[in-house]
Every structure is written in C-alpha cells, then in structure tokens.
Amino acid sequence: MKADINCAQKLLKSRLEDHLRQAERGELVCGNFLSCAEAAYCLSVAITLRARDRIFLWGGFDDAERKRLFVLPSFVSDMDGTPEDKSRCLFSDEMSVAIKALKIKGSGYRPLGHRDYLGTVLSLGVERHAVGDIVILNDFEAIIFCTDKILDFLLSNIDRVASDKVSVSEFIPDDSFCVKRDFQQIRDTVASNRFDCVVGALTNVSREKAQELIKSERCEIDHCLETKCAATVTAPCVISIRGHGRFDVLSFDGETRRGRLRLSAQKYI
Numbered sequence: 001m002k003a004d005i006n007c008a009q010k011l012l013k014s015r016l017e018d019h020l021r022q023a024e025r026g027e028l029v030c031g032n033f034l035s036c037a038e039a040a041y042c043l044s045v046a047i048t049l050r051a052r053d054r055i056f057l058w059g060g061f062d063d064a065e066r067k068r069l070f071v072l073p074s075f076v077s078d079m080d081g082t083p084e085d086k087s088r089c090l091f092s093d094e095m096s097v098a099i100k101a102l103k104i105k106g107s108g109y110r111p112l113g114h115r116d117y118l119g120t121v122l123s124l125g126v127e128r129h130a131v132g133d134i135v136i137l138n139d140f141e142a143i144i145f146c147t148d149k150i151l152d153f154l155l156s157n158i159d160r161v162a163s164d165k166v167s168v169s170e171f172i173p174d175d176s177f178c179v180k181r182d183f184q185q186i187r188d189t190v191a192s193n194r195f196d197c198v199v200g201a202l203t204n205v206s207r208e209k210a211q212e213l214i215k216s217e218r219c220e221i222d223h224c225l226e227t228k229c230a231a232t233v234t235a236p237c238v239i240s241i242r243g244h245g246r247f248d249v250l251s252f253d254g255e256t257r258r259g260r261l262r263l264s265a266q267k268y269i
Contacts (some may be wrong), residue, residue, distance in 0.1 A: 012038055013045050019071040020051055028091040030098045031069030032129035033059070033147070036238075037223035039067055056083040059132050060099040060145040061177045066132045068099055068147070099132065100151040103171040104142050106164045111139035116162040124157050126150055135179050143171050183266040186247070189256055190263050195221070196229040201263055203244045218242040235264075245269075 019029045034042060039057050046055045054076060057067035076086045087095055106112050117134050121144065132145030146154060151170065158168045190197040199219055200210035211229045213219055219226055220240040221233065233239070233249060240246045246268045253262040 009041055016042055016045055023071045023073045026073045028094045029071040033066045033068050033132045040223040053077055053083055056087045061173050064133050097148050100148050101143050101145045101171040102154055103169050105167045106140040108140055109164045112161050117142050120161045182269050184269050186265040188263045189260040193233045193252055195231040195233055198233045202247050
C-alpha cells in the first residue's frame with residue numbers, strides 16, 4: 001500500500017509542478033478534482049515549493065470534500081490577500097465556469113445512493129478526477145459536481161441510475177447551498193493522546209486491536225497515512241479509520257481525577 005501511495009504522490013507532485021509552469025504564462029490553470037488526502041499532499045508540496053499562495057482549492061460550494069485544484073500565476077505572490085481572494089478578483093469569469101453541477105431525479109421506483117450515482121458516471125468512461133462531490137438530497141435526488149468539460153456529456157448520456165429511469169438537468173447552486181452532515185457525538189477518556197489510545201476510544205476496541213489497525217495501514221490523521229502507534233494526536237484533527245469511518249477529534253478537555261484525558265470527538269454518519 002505504501003508503494004501505491006508513494007507512486008500516486010509522485011504523480012501528483014509532477015502534475016502540480018507542470019501546472020505551476022503552465023501558470024507562468026499569466027493564466028489560471030484548472031487541475032483535477034482531488035480527494036481530501038490528495039489535496040492535503042498538494043498543499044504540503046506547494047509549501048516546499050514556496051508556492052502555497054498560488055494554490056486554491058474549490059469544490060463548487062463551502063465544505064465540499066472533493067475540490068478542484070486551481071493554480072495562479074506567479075505575479076499574484078506580490079499581491080495582498082488569500083489565494084481565494086486573488087482567484088475571485090482576477091479570474092472570476094474562469095472560476096464561474098470551471099465547476100458545474102447537474103441534478104439527477106429518480107422516478108421513485110427505488111432509493112438511490114452514492115454508490116449508484118458514482119457507478120453510473122464511471123460506467124460512462126468518465127475518470128474519477130473529473131467528478132467532485134455527489135450530494136445526496138434524499139432517496140431519489142442527488143447533485144453531482146463535475147468539471148465544465150464533461151457537463152454536456154453527462155447531461156446527454158445519463159438516463160438511468162442503477163435500475164431506475166432518471167431525469168437530468170443542470171443545477172446552479174446559489175450562495176446558500178450547503179450540505180447537512182450528521183454526526184454521532186463521542187465523549188470518552190484516554191490514557192494519553194497517543195494515536196493507539198485515541199483510535200481505540202473512537203472505535204471502541206482494545207488498545208491491542210487499535211495497534212493492529214494502525215500497523216495494517218488503515219488509519220490516517222488529517223488525510224495522511226500514519227503507521228506509528230505512538231504518534232501524538234493534536235486536536236482539532238480528522239482521523240480516518242478504514243472499516244470504521246471518519247472522525248473529527250475536537251479537543252482533549254483536561255484530566256480526570258485519575259489523570260486520564262477527556263476526549264471530545266464526533267463521527268460522520
């Protein structure tokens with residue numbers, strides 16, 4: 001798994017360096033949609049390349065998980081403001097068309113889920129990096145964010161999702177569009193903020209089992225693989241545990257009388 005991750009990261013780094021060179025022509029460069037892990041890695045690479053102020057990630061709405069990579073020309077480094085501010089000030093036209101969305105509505109014949117919508121899109125030969133978030137509105141409707149280049153193709157070619165006949169139309173989100181996320185609150189105590197202690201508390205398993213999860217490369221901190229059981233967890237952060245879900249570690253709120261740390265977290269459900 002580490003070899004696969006290293007290979008993917010090398011490809012991401014190479015692609016980011018290509019985008020930075022292309023942006024030297026004074027144009028905004030629009031890259032792929034990135035997963036949370038890919039986005040975190042690209043930002044870390046941008047910092048080492050001293051180009052963090054030229055990188056902007058946007059998924060079409062606030063709190064999107066999959067975000068498209070935008071690379072700004074080098075001259076923006078001399079300007080005040082965040083990369084987002086610079087992007088919207090200098091490249092508002094390009095930004096407005098770079099990310100599109102479509103709404104899919106089922107007939108009501110059967111409930112449809114994320115896997116159904118994603119499977120339909122990928123079955124058309126569309127690459128995953130051309131598709132952003134798939135927002136489930138209810139059992140029969142969803143919004144799919146995508147690059148501008150594939151919008152018309154999806155509108156023309158999606159007529160069924162799973163076994164249900166669907167209608168498809170372009171969707172233009174307004175500033176109020178957001179995704180409601182549900183959480184399960186977690187409050188527990190841990191011996192320390194070591195990674196294995198926290199993983200054990202989040203998954204309600206023994207410390208030994210938590211160590212197995214970590215060593216088997218199934219755990220991430222802030223979307224980066226972590227295999228050291230003794231790694232320190234600093235709140236706030238996001239911990240992902242394959243097979244158990246994703247958690248927001250909110251805080252360690254002081255000690256109990258027995259010297260244990262009070263853990264406050266929430267699980268995405």
